[in-house]
Amino acid sequence: MAHKFPSDEWVKAVRELLNNSDSYQRSAKDWEGDFIFVVEPDEEYADTAYLHLELYHGSSPGAAMVDPDNLPETEYTLNAPFSTWRKVIDGKLDPIQGMMTGQLKLKGNLMKIMRYPKAAQEIVACCAKIPTDW
C-alpha cells in the first residue's frame, strides 16, 4: 500500500524498514541521535511538515509526524522543500550530494555524522523503498 508523503504513516513505514535492515543495524550500531526531517513548502506543497525519526544503536525506537507547536528536541534537523525531498525519495538526488550543494540543509553535530555515511545512505535507501503517494 502506498503512503502519502509527508505523513505519519509514511515515517512509520520508514521506521519499520530500518528495523528490518541488516545494513542499517550494522552501520549504525553505536549511533545515537534523533532526526527531524522538515518538509518546507514550495509550489507543489503548501504546508510545513515535521517528521520525527528516533534513532538509537542501529534501530529506530519510534517515528511520528509531529506538531510544530510541540517539536521534540533532536540532535539533527534536515530541511528541504517538498520537491527536493521528492527527488531524494525517487532516487534522483543523492542526499549527500544534496547537502554538499545546499539543496538539503543539515543542522547538528556534523563531525559525528561524517563517521556514519553508510548509515545515512541506508536511511535514504529505506525511504526510497516505500511506495509513496505524492
Added chain:
Amino acid sequence: MWHFVSPRIVFGESSLSSLEEISMSRALVVTDNNLVQIGLVEPVLDLIKKSGCEVLVFDDVEPDPTLAAVELGKVVANDFQPDWIVGLGGGSPMDTAKAIWVLYERPDLIPAMINPFIKLGLREKSRLITIPTTSGTGAEITWGIVLTDSENNRKMGLGNRENAADIALVDPALASGMPPQLTADTGLDALTHAVEGFICTWHTDITDGLCLNAAREILHYLPTAYEASQSDSPNQERFKLAREKMHNSATSAGMGFGNAMASLAHAIGHVLGSVFHIPHGRAVGVCLPYTIEFAARGEDPSRIADLAGLLGIKGASSKLGGKFAAALRNLSQDIGNPVCLAEVGLDKKNFDDQLEKMVDDAFNDTQIITAPRAPSYQELEQLFQYIYSGQPIDF
C-alpha cells in the same frame, strides 16, 4: 547540480620554476623529513627564497598523517603567520598542508570538523600551493583530506571544496627519481583513482573523460615507468616520456575522481592502511581487481563493461569484468606488486583477529557509498576473505 573544482595547474618540464613568479612574503613548507634528506626540498626552498620570501619548513609529517600531526602544524602556522602554505611531497604532506591551512584560517575548528557541508571562508590570511613528488595520489588537486584517527586506528575522510589548492605545480622532474616500489604503489593508486572515478555512482560527464584518459595512459605507461625506476640509465627518452605521462595522468585522475568519488577498493584500502599500515597505493591496487569483479557480477554491470571496452579489452560483455580484473592483476605482477593480501605478507591469524573491525570500518568509510554495487555486510566480509586468499570473486 554539482561542482567541478580544480587549482590552477602548472605542469610539464620546468614547471617548478614558476614558483619564482608567485609573490610570497612568508611561506610555510609542509613536507616530510625523508624528502629533506634526499635533497628534494632544498631546490624548492631556493626558488621560493629568490624573491626574498621568508621560509619555514615543517617536516614532521609521517606516512598516514594523524590528527595530532595536523594540530602540531597548526601551532607552527599560528606562530609563523604565513601568507602561503606549500604542501610538498606525496599525499601525506599535501593532505596535512590542506588541513593545517584550514585550521590556521579557522582556529575555531579541530581537524575532524572539516566537512563538506559548511562554509569555511578560507583565503583570508593565506593561500595554498601543492607540489607532488610522487605520481599517484592526486592530492595536489583534490579537496579531500585523509587523516588517521590513531586513537581508533581509523582513517577519516575529511575536506571541503574550499580547501582545494590555489595552485598545483606538477613538475615531472620531482617524481623522476622514485624507486621501484614507490613507482609501482603510487602508479596503482593513480590507476585506481581513474577506474573508480569512472565507475562510481557520482561520476559525471565532466569527470568521465579525465578518468578514462588517465586509465588508458597509466595502463600503457606504468610498466615503462617501473622499468625506468630500475634502470641504470633512467634518462632515456622513452623513460622520461613514461615518467611525465604518469605524472600528468595522476593529476588528471585526481581531477576526475576528486570531482566524483572513489569507491569500494578505497573503502577497503583505507582500512588496510590504518590497521596494517600497508602503503595506500599497494592496498587499493590489491583490492581493485576484486571490487571490479564484484561490481561486474551485480545487477547492472554496464559501467564496468563500458570502461573495459573503452580500454581495449575485448570479449562478450558478460565476460569483460573478469577480463578487466585479470588485466589489472597481470599489470600488478609485471611491476612486482602483490595480487592478494597473503602475498603482501599479512599473517592470517592476525588478519582474522582484525576482520570484524575492518569490515565495520570499511562499511562506514566515505568511499563505500558510491560503489556501483553496494555490498551487504556479509558480502563485504567475504570480499576481505577473497582479497586475502587471492580467489577471484564468484558471488
